[in-house]
Amino acid sequence: MTDDKDVLRDVWFGRIPTCFTLYQDEITEREADPYYLLLPRISYLTLVTDKVKKHFQKVMRQEEVSEIWFEYEGTPLKWHYPIGLLFDLHASNTALPWSITVHFKNFPEKDLLHCHSKDVIEAHFMACIKEADALKHKSQVINEMQKKDHKQLWMGLQNDKFEQFWAINRKLMEYPPEDNGFRYIPFRIYQATTERPFIQKLFRPIASGGQLHTLGDLLKDVCPSAITTEALLKQQQRMYPLQGQGWNRLARLATGEDTVPDKQKLI
């Protein structure tokens, strides 16, 4: 009978204090001040950095400005990863604020996707939502929604409107009581260190024996390397079931608004 709303709100309103500085080799007309911003963890870099772009463009010559991209300690930051994921993946051990370098030249074609407009972000976001629903409900819920509902989800994210977003998203997070859960749990496990960017497998919320799967089960199954001995010892405490409260949260994490980072940051 716990009320999820507190948790949902805390997740939604997660912020990362960030300091944007212009890359030293960018040619400017005058010195550019760093720009400080609270970035929503569940959003995308290119969606929330209009102010940053404007700020730095003021000091640059028009002809020098091309597509903006971001980099942290030499790693180009993929805009199509949620901000919280980027931070947890690359910078979780650094001191805050998170220092991001802003580039306007030499777009790293190999590492990043282009993002010419917000439509591209929207398309990516909706694709994630659809993929998650395919796993959860065989796409039945997302397909039954109207265009305006899809729009509301996106607008909710874009404008940081919790209620607006959840008014629709709750439909995606429900399942008929007789189903005992989603068909599969949509999740991705991102790793900073391997050549495989992430792990994704079909995983049911309930074991064949009928037990509810816990997050520990999932990790053990798809990413055993993520579980340290210490974690195993602590497993008793961390056996969140993927069903019910705990598992809603995980599934939500994986619907594309947030992500599952490595290093047991999960819980």
Add this chain to the structure above:
Amino acid sequence: MAMPSSLLWAVDIFGRVYTLSTVGQYWELCKDTQLEFKRVSAVKQCCWGIACDHQVYTYVFSGDVPIRYQEETYENQRWNPVGGFCEKLLPSDRWQWSDVSGLKHQQLDSFTLPSPHWEWESDWYVDENIGGEPTEKGGWTYAIDFPSTYTKDKRWNSCVRRRRWIRYRRYKSRDVWAKIVSHDEPDQLPDPFNDISIGGWEITDEPLGRLSVWAVSLQGRVWYRENVCHHNPEGSTWSLVTTPGEVVQISCGPYDLLWATLWEGQAIVREGIDRNNPQGVSWSTVESPSSENGIMHVSVGVDVVWCVTKDRKVWFRRGVNSHNPCGTSWIEMVGEMMMVTVGLNNQVWGIGCDDRAIYFRQGVTPSELSGKTWKAIVSGRESDRSQTGSSTSLLSAGCFFTDDIQNQTSAVIQGDADPSSDTELPTSPASPALLGAAAAGSGPASQAETSAQLPVDPLHSEQGEATAASASNGKDNLEMNKSPANPNPSAELQWINIDLKEAQKHPVLSVSSFADTSSLSSLGAFSVAAEDQYGADEHPLWAWVSGGGCLVDLHSPLKWFTAPSGLSSSVQSLSLSITPAQTAAWRKQIFQQLSERTKRELENFRHYEQAIEQSVWVKTGALQWWRNWKPHKWMDVRVALEQFTGSDGMRDSILFIYYMYHEEKKYIHVFLNEVTIIVEVLNEAKHSFALYTPERTKQRWPIRLAAATEQEMHDWLSLLNMSCCESRRIQGPPSHHAIWSVTCKGDIFVSEPSPELEAGPQLMPCDQMFWRQVGGHLRLVESNSRGVVWGIGYDHTAWAYTGGYGGGFIQGLASSADNIYTQSDVKCVYIYENQRWNPVTGYSSRGLPTDRYMWSDASGLQECTKTNTKPPSPQWSWVSDWYIDFSPAGGTDREGWQYAADFPASYHGHKTMKDFVRRRRWARKCKIVTNGPWLEVPPVTLWDISIIPSSDADDEESVALWAISDKGDVLCRLGVTQQNPAGTSWLHVGTDQPFISISIGAFYQVWAIARDGSAFYRGSVSPNKPAGDCWYHIPSPQKQKLKQVSVGRTSVFVLDKNGNLWYRQGITPSYPQGSTWDHVSNNIRKMSVGPLDQVWVIADKVQGSHSLSCGTVCHRTGVQPLEPKGLSWDYGIGGGWEHITVRGNATEASRGAVPDTAEENATAPKEGEDEESKGKTEHSKTPLMMSH
């Protein structure tokens, strides 16, 4: 808590009777196993069957409520000058002992028990009541002469007297097969029986519990059992019904449908069955669908007919309804069956021709009565469970890879096989192949074993691992094979190019063996064996099935189709193993970690600029608004809800309604934190809802809005509700003190009482109470201060509150994830057929031009025809056809007509010379399926409930809960605790007449109202004696018939049928019955007295400044220990309210503080006090309006 369940009955080829529950997974052997049966026919409350001795038996379920019948006889005496009143009567007089009319001689010893299945409850005793009034001791009532009107008082001219003796007998043969004994002359007795069918319990408006029992004898004759009803479960005699030919089989539906099959292969259909003629009038014939093969078997439902022809083909009859019981044509269905049975809700089961398995017809809905596919019921038998348990525990132990296990498994088989074949089984089957061979040789009874073993054998001999795989994954494989529609997850998700391979649950299982077993299972033999987890025992072979008592609808989650196994039962136990406490701990941990993260990442950086600027979020839309100037009508408006988030994260919302007034743009707005309730309004044409604020409650004029679709309305309702709750910081389940209420629409609302509601220097006016909706549909709801809440639906189903919140349209965040269940309710819609008499044609549907519509609503103002009348809202759907209702007040004649001199007038049930108009009421049942925090408490259906308003008892102690069944029985629920609010069983409390209202107050004071309008007090009720010992009759207020009682801490209030509220004076601990009735108020519909002796009512009419409301919540103010009747009324939400309970609200604001604050007030500024006292006098000056 029990889930609503019902039973499917079946007979196996050995004559053993089994039942399968709609919530169960196993066939359970009928409790009484003395007899073997050929056929059974079941309804909800009982089952009739023909045993192998060709005799008829009935099996009546035991219940908490006894089946009892009151015998009565009258003792008559006449006065003479010599001996006073004495037994000597005049020769012209009636007998000394007679029936009520005096025409029949009835001595006490002439009464005998009708059959060995009855027993006397007690000896004869004298009834000391007459029409709700107690008589003198001895029970005599006096009159001038026989027959006459009797009074309880002896007068100078009382020449005769009589008294009534009563004795109860009780049906004792419950949960056993009771043989139907015949009292007829042996030569009139029917020959041995061959088929039986029962139904007809829903024939329009017949007496409660009446049942049509039809039987076919070996000679092909049809018999009807007379007088089968609730208090006479055996019926009285068999009467012969002539038929046009020799009948072999018969089927009777729940309503008026009855079909039988003839020896020659045609079907015959009974016509003219109704309330007055349950046997029907005549037969018509329907030819077989195929000329070569006659009809062998037929089964009928509400308005469907299925048949099986002699070639085992199954047919569905099109176009069957009340007006055309013969239907129009046959459609051939897929499948070959031995027989079919149509159950409740027109659901269909059949017995497969080849495998003798029972199949359920899936997808039968009102719009698709013939359904979609046959699906085999694979449930095993309860008796086989122990073996299953052991074998599956072996499976799950994962040690299937050794020879030991094979031994153990075969040991199980051994233990289960019958002793004759036992010897043939090898004692130590080292080679499984040998086992297979041996089993095959052990006779037909062990065929199933053979098939269970055979497919395993070749695998086992090749590869030990594969056997294990086939066994442990048998179920999974089957699922895969059985659902070709979704064969492969990756096929559906082809646009995802990532490695979507299902995580292996059984690392030992190699892919190749997996493939092997699944391909093997497609051979068929395997699937049978694997599905039947009881392969050890023989596969159940069925001979007969009856679904007449089995209720399955779209929402029933049936567990019949997956083989029950140790595995699935472990599902339940394991998911149950995660306790709410654990969930709460997890949540706490997660929440804590999130808070820590927020602190870490945000604490020092709050001054940073937000990446996304906060702005108002607006939901806009087009709605219609009931404009507030005349002429009132719906007008199109634009509506916008604007939400502002304050710096504290709290939200404030304003609803704007933009409209045009004389081509000028205008708007009204409402602050949602001022809204007290948002309530759906019943409107035939619109999806509309109303918003109230305290101001608008005073005006009786809410803001009314309507949406174009139900979905759109629910979206708005959900959002507005959420915003209201948020602005008031209300979330989670209602508290134990919550006040519950129900509207005439059946919607449930709950309000959190503030301490100032009942006491304090300044009472909180009840129009300021905030009400939020809880899902579900109820007629009444009762609570107590320990959080035990029960409700009763319109269909009299009892429901216990689960502790959840939300449900219905309230979804998502404002609704709890657990404890929300499907709930349904059924009610009637009534329309009136009106006729006027004219000299030429008599009564006809040709009225005068000034007359009402010939088909109308009760008022006659609205035209309501059978075709244009719709269910109350789109949430409701019809579940019956129109039928004549014989129950309106005033009575009806045999055709349902009520007569009157003119419209509108008071109607009576018989025609007189002065009557020129008549009307009759038609009813049609409709059903709502919704959800909410309620679980059914089967099986007794209820009329009233009361829960003891205890407050400080310890948690484990049981809570006293009394109820009245819909038949008028008084019941006491045992085992009700905070943890198990549904309790365990009913204890029946005997009464001499049906009751209608009950209330249990503090200190176990139980009061009740009988149907005749008199009150009773129950003596000596205590925790140790939960049912008390006897009833004390309490005379009603002069000339008033009571209808409701409510007992608080010390106060007892009753309500009479004329809407008067009475207070019981003179109640003391030593004399709890009190002395006199004091009139308190008129115009009251319903009341609730709480544990603080607070009095709340639903008033019939309350005048507001703009409008009048009926069904208004009112609160009695000024109730004090020395002023228990209170002083005046304070008006709250309404109209349209039907019921309220304040019995949970024991939150006592410190009453002792009242004098102190009064003193303080004396020094306080004068204006404030003036205003307050002015308000009070205004209230007391406004009487509740007279109801006539």
